[in-house]
Amino acid sequence: MNATTTRGALLAALACVLVGGSFTANSLLGDYPYAGGQFLRYGLACLLLAPLAARGAATRLRSLTPRQWARLALLAAIGMVGFNLAVIAAERTAEPAVPGVFVGCAPVVVAVLVPLLDGRRPQRAVLYGASLVAVGAFTVQGWGRTDGAGIAFSVCALVGEVGFAVLAVPVLRPLGPRLLSATVCGIAAVESATAGLLLDGTAWLRGPDATEAVALLWQAVVVTVVGFVCWYMGMQRIGAERATLFSGLIPVAAACTAPLVGTGSYGVVQALGSALVGAGVALGCRAHRSTPCYEGLRPLARKQV
Numbered sequence: 001m002n003a004t005t006t007r008g009a010l011l012a013a014l015a016c017v018l019v020g021g022s023f024t025a026n027s028l029l030g031d032y033p034y035a036g037g038q039f040l041r042y043g044l045a046c047l048l049l050a051p052l053a054a055r056g057a058a059t060r061l062r063s064l065t066p067r068q069w070a071r072l073a074l075l076a077a078i079g080m081v082g083f084n085l086a087v088i089a090a091e092r093t094a095e096p097a098v099p100g101v102f103v104g105c106a107p108v109v110v111a112v113l114v115p116l117l118d119g120r121r122p123q124r125a126v127l128y129g130a131s132l133v134a135v136g137a138f139t140v141q142g143w144g145r146t147d148g149a150g151i152a153f154s155v156c157a158l159v160g161e162v163g164f165a166v167l168a169v170p171v172l173r174p175l176g177p178r179l180l181s182a183t184v185c186g187i188a189a190v191e192s193a194t195a196g197l198l199l200d201g202t203a204w205l206r207g208p209d210a211t212e213a214v215a216l217l218w219q220a221v222v223v224t225v226v227g228f229v230c231w232y233m234g235m236q237r238i239g240a241e242r243a244t245l246f247s248g249l250i251p252v253a254a255a256c257t258a259p260l261v262g263t264g265s266y267g268v269v270q271a272l273g274s275a276l277v278g279a280g281v282a283l284g285c286r287a288h289r290s291t292p293c294y295e296g297l298r299p300l301a302r303k304q305v
Contacts (some may be wrong), residue, residue, distance in 0.1 A: 008237025009285060012246040015231035018223050020253025028215040034088055035196025036205035038081055040216050043189035045224035049182035052229075057179050068171055075167040076188035081195065083160025086153045094150025100251050102154040104137025106161040107284075110244040113166060126241050129284025133248035136276030139269060140251045161247065165240045168232065177232035185224060238285075245284040248277035 029037055050057075064072075090099040107130035115122045146154075172180055196204025208216055235243040255270045 005238050005285075008234045008243070009246070010234075011230040012234030012238065012243040013249060013281075015227045015234060016246045016249040017253045018227040018230075019247075020250040020256075028211055032208060032212050032216075033196065033200060033204050033206065034085065035192050035200060037212075037216060038084060038192035039189050039196060039205065040208075041220045041224060042080070042185040042192060044217075044220040045228070046182055046185040046189055048221065048225050049178060049185060049229070053176070053179035053182045057182075060175055060179060061183070063174060064171075068174070071167055071171055072184055073187055073191075075163065075171070076184045077191055078160050079164030079167060080160075080184065080188045081191050083157055083164065086156035086160055090146075090150050090153035090157060092150075094146035094154065098146045098150055099154040099157045100141040101138050102151075102158040103161045104141070104248060104251060105134045105158060106165075106247050107133045107244045107280075109158070109162045110165055111241050111284075113162065114169070114240045117166070123241070125286055126245070126284045129245055129280045129282070129286075130241075132280030132283060133245055133277050134280075136273045136278075136280055137248050137251045139273030139276055140255050141273075142269070165235065165244050168235070169240055172232055172236060177229050177236060180232055181225070181228040185228070242285055245281045248280060252277055 087099050087103075108127070111127045111130040112122050168180065175183065193204075231243070234246075252270075252274045255266050255274075
């Protein structure tokens with residue numbers, strides 16, 4: 001890999017490790033209203049990201065078409081708010097490993113879907129690497145108790161994970177990582193507030209206690225602000241197919257951090273699964289370079305990324 005792809009791979013890896021750590025933070029928010037937590041997380045992230053994306057932001061946002069705005073709304077609804085809601089709903093009747101296994105299949109789906117949408121054939125090396133990543137993710141997490149509802153919501157979580165990458169590809173070009181992250185966080189905050197008012201009424205938001213506040217701050221500042229920008233910067237450089245390979249690091253990071261709060265353990269099986277994930281990522285990244293998301297950008301847009 002050259003310097004650009006190496007930097008992109010490192011950024012995507014960092015983003016997925018941070019997201020994996022957020023699963024541990026989620027375990028500390030079990031009693032906090034879902035919609036209110038999402039509103040605080042994405043609202044704060046939007047406020048922090050806005051100054052980073054301020055240069056030329058108004059011009060770039062005005063240049064978006066109604067179709068692109070609809071795509072941004074879907075990205076926030078499916079890939080952010082919907083994904084988190086699906087995971088929480090799945091875990092009501094299924095053990096956490098079940099949605100984790102389905103989400104671990106996202107690299108395979110993206111490795112097939114993105115090239116087809118772009119009018120080209122899937123790359124074998126990426127597809128084989130994605131399959132190895134999925135097997136590694138399954139090995140790390142195992143399989144748990146579930147029912148039909150748990151499986152259905154786990155499939156929805158998979159759709160959300162795929163949508164977070166696929167829906168972003170066309171809007172990453174005109175907006176860039178920082179402005180895209182700020183915009184979808186703002187939209188997700190509005191969607192969360194709307195859902196909370198409709199579903200929970202006045203109980204949708206309350207003041208967090210000390211533990212909940214730390215968990216929400218971690219999710220907003222580290223996972224969302226740093227993680228989202230790193231993810232889209234990485235995807236911009238190496239393409240959605242190869243960037244999504246690194247989502248296999250999410251269960252690995254979750255397994256590594258779970259012992260810190262007493263919600264899991266890391267043993268030989270998890271180490272074996274982690275090795276499989278690493279092998280899959282290495283194999284997929286050896287594929288011929290796919291078209292990165294920054295190619296074809298206008299000079300102004302590329303300069304402002």
